[in-house]
Amino acid sequence: MAIPEQIGRYIIKSELGRGGMATVYRAYDPSFDREVALKILPREMLHDPHFRARFEREIKLVASLEHPAIVPVYDVGDIEGQPYFVMRYMNGGSLADLIAKGQFTMQETATIIGKVAQGLAYAHRKGIVHRDLKPDNVLFDENGDPFISDFGIAKLAESGNSLTGSGVIGTPAYMSPEQAQGKEIDARSDVYGLGVIIYQMLSGHQPYSADTPMGVVVKHITEPVPEILKVMPELPPEADDLIKTALAKDKTKRYENTIELAKALNKLSFGDEGNLTFSTNSGIKNRLGPNSTMTPSRNRTGFIVVGVVLAVALIGFFLIRNQLITPEVTSTATTEEKPALTTAPITETSAPVFAPACSADVIIPVPAEARLTDNRCQQRTPYASFAISSGAEFELLNPEGSCRVESTSGGRQVISCTGPRISCPQNLKV
Numbered sequence: 001m002a003i004p005e006q007i008g009r010y011i012i013k014s015e016l017g018r019g020g021m022a023t024v025y026r027a028y029d030p031s032f033d034r035e036v037a038l039k040i041l042p043r044e045m046l047h048d049p050h051f052r053a054r055f056e057r058e059i060k061l062v063a064s065l066e067h068p069a070i071v072p073v074y075d076v077g078d079i080e081g082q083p084y085f086v087m088r089y090m091n092g093g094s095l096a097d098l099i100a101k102g103q104f105t106m107q108e109t110a111t112i113i114g115k116v117a118q119g120l121a122y123a124h125r126k127g128i129v130h131r132d133l134k135p136d137n138v139l140f141d142e143n144g145d146p147f148i149s150d151f152g153i154a155k156l157a158e159s160g161n162s163l164t165g166s167g168v169i170g171t172p173a174y175m176s177p178e179q180a181q182g183k184e185i186d187a188r189s190d191v192y193g194l195g196v197i198i199y200q201m202l203s204g205h206q207p208y209s210a211d212t213p214m215g216v217v218v219k220h221i222t223e224p225v226p227e228i229l230k231v232m233p234e235l236p237p238e239a240d241d242l243i244k245t246a247l248a249k250d251k252t253k254r255y256e257n258t259i260e261l262a263k264a265l266n267k268l269s270f271g272d273e274g275n276l277t278f279s280t281n282s283g284i285k286n287r288l289g290p291n292s293t294m295t296p297s298r299n300r301t302g303f304i305v306v307g308v309v310l311a312v313a314l315i316g317f318f319l320i321r322n323q324l325i326t327p328e329v330t331s332t333a334t335t336e337e338k339p340a341l342t343t344a345p346i347t348e349t350s351a352p353v354f355a356p357a358c359s360a361d362v363i364i365p366v367p368a369e370a371r372l373t374d375n376r377c378q379q380r381t382p383y384a385s386f387a388i389s390s391g392a393e394f395e396l397l398n399p400e401g402s403c404r405v406e407s408t409s410g411g412r413q414v415i416s417c418t419g420p421r422i423s424c425p426q427n428l429k430v
Contacts, residue, residue: 007084008077010038018042021051026089029074035091036074040084052083059085061128062151069119071139071149090147092140095197099135104201106235110262110269112138112146113198117262119148120194124187124257131185133193134174135200172213173206177221177249188251191261195246195254198265202239203231207247221249238268 003025004012010027016037017024027038045051062085063073075086095112098104104112116138120130130137130151137150170179176192179185199207207226208219225247229240242264248254255261266272 007038007040007079010036010086012038021045022055027086029086035089037087037089038084039087040079041082043082046081056083058151059083062087064126065123065128065151067119067122069115069146069148070123071147087149088141088147090139090149091142092144094136094140095138095146095201096135098140099200099204103204103232106202106239106265106269109198109201110265112201113194113265114262115146116148117194117258120187120190120258123148123151124190129185129187130190130193131179132170132174133190133197134171135197138197172216172220173208175217175220176251178251180217180221186251187257188254191246191254191258192251194258194261195243198246198261199226199228199243202235203228205231207243236268242268 003015006012007025007027009031010025010029013026013028013035015023016026021041022039023042025038025040027036028034029036041052041055045055059073059076062070063076066072071090072088073085074088077084077086120133123130128151130148132150133148137148139147139149141147172180174193174196176185176189179189196207206216207228208216208223210216210219225244227240228243229235229237232239242261245253245255245264246261255264
């Protein structure tokens with residue numbers, strides 16, 4: 001896709017990344033003689049009121065956040081009906097880039113997390129939960145100072161109104177158990193995400209891995225927290241307790257907020273839990289190299305959201321883990337009565353549909369290949385591993401039931417699953 005030469009007064013230099021909900025360009029602002037990052041809603045999304053509303057809410061939300069640890073917004077605009085906003089260009093790359101170069105020391109980790117935690121605490125005081133904390137969304141300036149970016153799927157906790165329209169969305173590798181199940185989230189959900197980042201900074205890898213994104217989600221919900229000392233025995237013994245507290249399955253057993261987590265890490269690293277500063281004086285800048293300017297790789301940009309609208313896989317997960325989801329789990333998105341079963345034809349233009357209930361017989365649409373690789377799923381993450389063909393049988397993480405592709409009398413193909421009756425969120429997106 002051709003890169004525009006100019007958007008408003010901003011001269012476009014290069015594309016930093018492209019995701020399902022936005023494109024980010026590196027641009028030059030002649031009015032202030034500076035480089036900026038310009039985030040714009042793609043034209044192909046303009047017709048979708050849901051995406052436009054979410055993008056415009058992100059603009060208002062981010063513009064309201066003024067903190068030394070959050071990427072600042074310089075300008076907002078609209079070009080021929082296409083909304084955009086302009087942010088500070090962070091030329092130090094992302095935390096993901098630095099992790100790829102090697103593990104961090106306890107002191108480096110504590111220094112970075114200390115600032116990030118304060119930025120998150122500020123957002124939490126304003127009733128905002130980030131919901132998509134990950135190394136890609138922690139960016140550095142040329143001095144090595146970290147900033148939180150991408151509040152695109154943040155949630156206004158105080159009002160209960162999601163900016164995504166769905167309670168289950170985020171990045172599987174960093175998602176808290178309650179978020180993965182569509183349950184109520186709060187600041188402690190971000191504590192969990194920050195805990196995963198700490199684990200990865202210290203060990204060099206994520207705490208859970210699996211062949212599929214849904215497999216990772218299942219492990220976050222069901223498997224014990226890995227002992228970091230088994231992979232990093234040189235760490236102090238208390239590091240294991242810190243990780244286990246941050247990643248507790250029950251959010252009431254986690255650190256109450258990100259500041260508590262940062263103080264615990266600071267005390268473990270420096271012996272002083274109260275010394276949280278905004279100075280990254282632990283050699284972070286040295287990791288950036290002699291030329292601190294780094295261009296984030298397109299497949300790791302902070303704004304690419306792997307939405308866990310893993311339709312087929314989520315249904316399968318609910319079928320086998322029904323004991324994890326109680327009948328009290330409901331959605332605030334709608335309270336109106338809906339039919340128990342929902343089907344949809346296999347077409348590229350099929351809009352997401354909803355399965356308001358998961359009964360003993362569940363029918364969900366077959367996701368066409370085009371829907372897995374369109375602009376909403378740039379990372380080509382499969383919903384599940386199975387072949388799409390009429391009459392094909394496959395396992396759907398469901399040992400107690402079975403699923404198969406069937407053709408309806410109207411010529412449509414659906415996946416029919418049989419299994420135990422369970423209760424599901426009414427707005428479960430499939």
